[in-house]
Amino acid sequence: MSELPSNAAAAPAFSLTTRDGSSVSFPNNDATGSLLFFFKRDCATCDLTAPLIEVLHRALTPFGLQVIGISQDGAQDTTAVINRHDLSFTVTLDRDLDVSAEYGFDAVPALVLTDTTGKVRYSFEGFTKQDLLALAETAAGGCGASKPTFSNIDELPEHRPGCGSKVHDPDVARRLAVRHGATSLGARRVRVSPAEDPFEFMAAQGLDDGLPVVPPTEERVLAMLKGTTRTPSDVVAHVPPNLAPATVEKVAINAVMAGCRPEYLPVVIAATEAACTEEFNLHGVLATTYFATPVIVVNGPIRRSIGLNCGRNLFGQGFRANATIGRALQLLVRNVGGGKPGDVDMSTLGQPGKFTCCVGEREEVSAWEPLHVERGFAVDTSTVTVFAGEAPRAIRDQLSRTARSLGASMGLCLDTMAHPKIHGMGEVLLVVSPEHARTFEREGYSKADLRARIQEVTARPLRELLPNDECQKGMALGAVPPELLGTDGQPTPAGLDAMLPKFRRDEDILIMVGGGTAGKFSAFLGGWASGTAGSMAVTREITD
Incomplete structure (x- = not known):
């Protein structure tokens, strides 16, 4: 829902730079008023509106109106818009989209007309001929000028919807949430020097499995958490051998590191719950010198929805869901539970499945009941079975x-x-x-x-x-049935x-x-x- 400042509200102050680095501030007490024009390049409604803002600029700037274009694009794309419409008013770059976010509009173009103190006199987003004419009349009145005329007014549509603001792009929204502290993540933040390779940094901290891991930035972790409805602070399990609490957030962090997509997270969470039960005895699986490692078998509809391989090359490479779900559990055991090779993990030879092992049952080609149905679940229920296997x-x-x-x-x-x-x-x-x-x-x-x-x-x-x-x-002899002795x-x-x-x-x-x-x-x-x-x-x- 749009939160564009309405009449009489105070428009947020800002300072932005132009393409050549010059600083432009709002509000400007030396101006009789300001007209803010938010736009982006790839928007037909912005292209419709930009020449009309140029008309207002040429007509009202001599009377003290400050016209500021605020581009949601980089310098190159902004230059393309300026050249396409021969714009002469000042255009600034909202590089981080902080100003766009603070103004709260859903669509561009967004126009905000203020008085000299920054109080809103008229605002709207998208395009309507009625709003354009009303804004022009209000702007002229505030400057003591005659109402500007538009030569092509009869050719303009009565209404045209705007284009989505870049603020609402998922990646941008996550970055803004992180930058403004609007997250509930509880994990400790670690700053990596720009001069340091983040992959090498993670390896040096002992957080990988011998292969590079994806740096778990706040943006990535927030995106991963979209895969579940559970609260980030919920404790999924206490992970052996250290019995450290694994919250949903910590599971998500390791899922990011493993390369999971958000839709895989519920599978990783369920696998964590299963692996950390007394029956599975994860501490024993880690401490044994044998080959055993958690093997994950997925059943039910979720296999298809996440693209889990159940067919050819079942235990092989080439399928992201299979590769990363099993890896996420292994990383969680290592990074949260402390199960590291040579420390608690004492396997003599190990096996490739200690990197990852996750497969799906190919239920559709079988006349038998699937594994999870035999184990008491409905056929349309999605499950994980965790097995300590070689x-x-x-x-x-x-x-x-x-x-x-x-x-x-x-x-x-x-x-x-x-x-x-x-x-x-x-x-x-x-x-x-x-x-x-x-x-x-x-x-x-x-x-x-x-x-x-x-x-x-x-x-x-x-x-x-x-x-x-x-x-x-x-x-x-201790393994021989006692009735035979x-x-x-x-x-x-x-x-x-x-x-x-x-x-x-x-x-x-x-x-x-x-x-x-x-x-x-x-x-x-x-x-x-x-x-x-x-x-x-x-x-x-x-x-x-």
């Missing part, structure tokens, strides 16, 4: 034509998770490609059927899983023959469909120490 491993089967055979192939591959002799494992994420999914679909093979088949083909007698001279790695704590003869599947429970095999429609390759991501001593996948709804 890097994807290949499942190659281009020959199986039956669901049973393909399930066996998958089971044999999954048996290698961590080590073939370690059974009774916790969670694993199985990513079934669309071609493999169609093989199961043709036979009506359900996820439950696939889980049962994997458990069947991975089952081994306990005696084959215990350490021996041939391979000293194997199941520790005798009173001496050793396996009974029957216990040695007991068949143990790879996974502790069928439901620990998390299944999703994803990837390109061509190629009979699936993948699995092994989990880490599931259970009370480890990490469990956590699903959270994504809200605005």
